């Protein structure tokens with residue numbers, strides 16, 4: 321028997337009726353109609369302040385959205401997620417990224433086993449590894465201390481560590497042997513080729529990050545890296561006594577849910593870190609996959625990142641729905657996508673350290689909720705994840721903000737900024753300049769969300785504007801302020817979005833923890849590669865693909 325889908329329920333229907341009135345209400349009217357809107361729609365938790373007053377909603381809208389969350393059983397879903405129930409139904413397993421950030425003294429018994437001891441055992445193994453690097457004691461095959469670590473991974477095995485390492489670059493530990501961390505993800509080898517051209521094989525180590533250890537992108541890069549090391553460390557001119565086993569032992573670390581595949585590939589058991597099946601790739605930066613982060617910022621800061629995420633997890637578990645940051649952020653998105661037909665969402669950090677945050681969220685949100693089938697296998701009759709993209713806000717102002725202000729698309733925006741920055745720059749003159757630049761950046765952040773909200777009304781002018789200079793405003797946005805960008809607030813920020821995605825998935829009744837949609841392309845690519853490499857029969861291919869393959873063959877013959 322099929323049960324009514326969410327869009328057939330009373331709360332959804334009531335929202336649909338309410339939306340008919342709200343669609344014709346401009347944001348400027350909402351602000352003119354009520355004082356204290358900022359206070360009424362702002363909530364705080366774990367060092368984050370979320371201002372939702374520039375959403376195109378009223379108190380009544382929020383009440384009705386909270387009814388929808390209750391009708392979709394969001395509180396029950398939060399409890400089930402955090403308790404380790406098998407919420408990933410298509411793969412029949414829990415989604416326990418929150419277990420990775422539980423403190424050592426906590427306990428989480430899932431299906432008869434307390435997970436916390438093994439999580440902390442892995443963290444302790446990471447700490448031992450990091451200590452060896454930072455003491456200059458992790459030596460390459462020729463006896464020199466490792467100086468460069470290249471993470472080979474893609475998707476969740478790249479974007480999280482890359483984003484956090486960049487965001488926390490100021491937290492590089494002092495007084496330790498310096499280790500530079502790099503990332504190579506693309507299957508075409510362009511990033512890797514650049515590193516191989518300039519790094520010293522004697523002092524370079526590769527981290528193979530892959531939950532499945534079958535991802536062709538990562539394995540291709542890994543094979544190239546392995547041969548590069550072997551040829552240079554054991555070939556002519558290489559040191560005597562350096563053999564393949566020693567190179568594998570000293571120059572590779574593996575992080576995967578498949579120890580067998582890591583061993584088969586040649587990674588020493590002592591240099592393998594565990595990745596549990598119950599952690600999804602895009603939710604994995606909190607464990608072994610975070611090793612590059614720990615190497616870059618030190619284990620103490622890595623643990624602070626976990627503590628910040630855990631603080632947000634506790635808030636998510638305990639705060640009532642109406643004060644719960646992930647729930648509110650999720651409801652704003654649902655309101656825009658499903659009731660105001662706003663299906664584009666832009667992520668705009670006003671802090672250069674968050675350069676990769678939008679790329680990270682693109683995977684987190686779209687790979688999680690880019691779905692069109694409910695848990696029970698029914699096709700959804702409503703929109704799910706919007707198209708989400710972003711860029712550093714100040715740079716985007718000189719690029720795609722034109723579309724936000726005057727294009728034909730309605731877009732929801734998330735503005736993200738730290739309140740305090742540069743206070744610890746030593747040189748007073750430079751500090752003053754940089755603090756001034758920070759104020760300038762904040763001013764732009766606040767000004768842009770205001771201009772998007774009010775349009776022409778943001779500024780008084782004499783006389784009417786020509787039509788090409790008009791701004792309609794009414795673009796909804798959320799503003800997220802961090803007291804400071806620290807490991808802890810960054811952890812909380814990431815956890816906020818992880819949980820937002822979960823709440824939206826719960827309301828849309830889709831599974832945010834699988835990604836079957838990426839499999840077809842991988843399969844077809846395998847078949848295409850066989851044809852391309854071995855000049856196999858192409859008659860089964862469609863006309864366009866045949867033409868493209870023939871062009872590649874012709875180019876190869878001519879080269």
Ligand code: F6P
Nearest residue numbers: 475476477530531532535601838
């Ligand atoms: O193809 C998509 C995907 O499976 C992502 O979900 C994942 O983060 C990425 O590839 C990398 O996968 P793995 O860590 O198994 O190499």
